[in-house]
Amino acid sequence: MKKENLFKRIYKALKTLSWWKKLLLLAAVLLAAYFVKAHFFSAPKMPPFRTAKIQRGDIADIVEASGPINPVNTTTVGALVSGEILQILVDYNTPVKKGDLMAVIDPTQVQADYNQAVASLSSAKENLAAAKIAYDLSKLNRARYQELYAKEYVSKSNLEEYELAYVNAKSALNSAESSVIQAQARMDSAKKDLDNTKIVSPIDGMVLSKSVSEGQSLTSGFSTPELFVLAQDLTKMQIEAKVSEADVVKIKEGQTADFTLDGYPDEKFQGTVRQVRTNYSSSSSSASSSNTTYTVVIDVDNENGKFMPGMTATITIRTQDKQDVLLVPNEALRFSPASNTEKYTTTGLWLLEPKKEPRRVDVTIGIIGEDKTEITSGDVKEGDRVIVRENNTAAATAAMTPPRPGGRRR
Numbered sequence: 001m002k003k004e005n006l007f008k009r010i011y012k013a014l015k016t017l018s019w020w021k022k023l024l025l026l027a028a029v030l031l032a033a034y035f036v037k038a039h040f041f042s043a044p045k046m047p048p049f050r051t052a053k054i055q056r057g058d059i060a061d062i063v064e065a066s067g068p069i070n071p072v073n074t075t076t077v078g079a080l081v082s083g084e085i086l087q088i089l090v091d092y093n094t095p096v097k098k099g100d101l102m103a104v105i106d107p108t109q110v111q112a113d114y115n116q117a118v119a120s121l122s123s124a125k126e127n128l129a130a131a132k133i134a135y136d137l138s139k140l141n142r143a144r145y146q147e148l149y150a151k152e153y154v155s156k157s158n159l160e161e162y163e164l165a166y167v168n169a170k171s172a173l174n175s176a177e178s179s180v181i182q183a184q185a186r187m188d189s190a191k192k193d194l195d196n197t198k199i200v201s202p203i204d205g206m207v208l209s210k211s212v213s214e215g216q217s218l219t220s221g222f223s224t225p226e227l228f229v230l231a232q233d234l235t236k237m238q239i240e241a242k243v244s245e246a247d248v249v250k251i252k253e254g255q256t257a258d259f260t261l262d263g264y265p266d267e268k269f270q271g272t273v274r275q276v277r278t279n280y281s282s283s284s285s286s287a288s289s290s291n292t293t294y295t296v297v298i299d300v301d302n303e304n305g306k307f308m309p310g311m312t313a314t315i316t317i318r319t320q321d322k323q324d325v326l327l328v329p330n331e332a333l334r335f336s337p338a339s340n341t342e343k344y345t346t347t348g349l350w351l352l353e354p355k356k357e358p359r360r361v362d363v364t365i366g367i368i369g370e371d372k373t374e375i376t377s378g379d380v381k382e383g384d385r386v387i388v389r390e391n392n393t394a395a396a397t398a399a400m401t402p403p404r405p406g407g408r409r410r
Helices: 002-016 019-041 108-150 156-195 330-334 393-400
Strands: 049-053 055-071 074-078 083-088 101-105 198-200 205-210 226-231 236-244 256-261 264-284 290-301 312-329 348-351 359-368 372-378 385-390
Touching (some): 055 359, 101 226, 108 156, 236 264, 236 312, 256 290, 312 330, 312 359, 330 348, 330 372, 330 385
Antiparallel strands (some): 049 385, 055 236, 055 312, 083 101, 101 198, 205 226, 236 290, 256 264, 264 290, 312 372, 348 359, 348 385, 359 372
């Protein structure tokens, strides 16, 4: 009852006030509310810049790349003769020894060619024997008629006939000897072709791929048909990684390379850089730019047989490691105050000292990491505060404003 009477009395008092007094009372109440909000409920004033301390720490220069895992040595086995594949004795992953029979090509035509070459050689040898007898006889007759001519028992024309017969017999002998050599070469070639109808392994290894099937016809001409690809040793493999021209100059033989595989997501493996090839490949990314890459070969131990040819490795090569060096956030090197209009040709940082305006300092950088960069020289020290960005209230408000329907926030 007392509260009710109090409110009634206040209400009656306000009701009896003139309109200008009511307006004045309302203004006083609003002013008091603004004062309370401004001094007790408003957020603290945001500083103009966001800064970070220059700190000492460790940093590494890392080159990232990817590439397939392949055997160190592979050998392609092809067919040197034409014919039908009669039999295939190996399959994928079959281990083979040097000299093992892998496939057989139909030898019918090649055998016929060889038999013909043998017959031709036999005939050429017989012709050579006959030519040798004729040559010996002509040589004997020439010598006899030379003696008779010296004693004037025969005429000059008689001697000349036997001398001509001797020359012809010698020429026929030379021709017969050449025929034997040619026939021997044809027979050796036919024998080689006959041997080549049996495809044997040239090395100890494992069959990686098989490109033919039984009954398939092969035509050996200017190019040799590929039948099998053999891996010499799968316990030693290599990664052929493509590295950009900006990073390849950092890589040296003997460096350690860490890599991961999609098939083993929770494991990390290691290899060693064996070779940085000077041969390059170039591809155009646009009409005005091109990408040049170099191949870096990394040796990999596969004694446990986890790696399969063709797996793609994601590689990380630590080209440099430094400890206890000055480090700054990468964004500090990209910062420039909005009020600054000067263009700089050197790398620098903006320092913020207590009760002073931002000051730019030229620095020299070293290793650039993922989020920090090494400072090698410059008028900076550990503990200095560098500016990384401006606390732009207007920009922050715009960034927090939701986009309008059908449009984007700018």
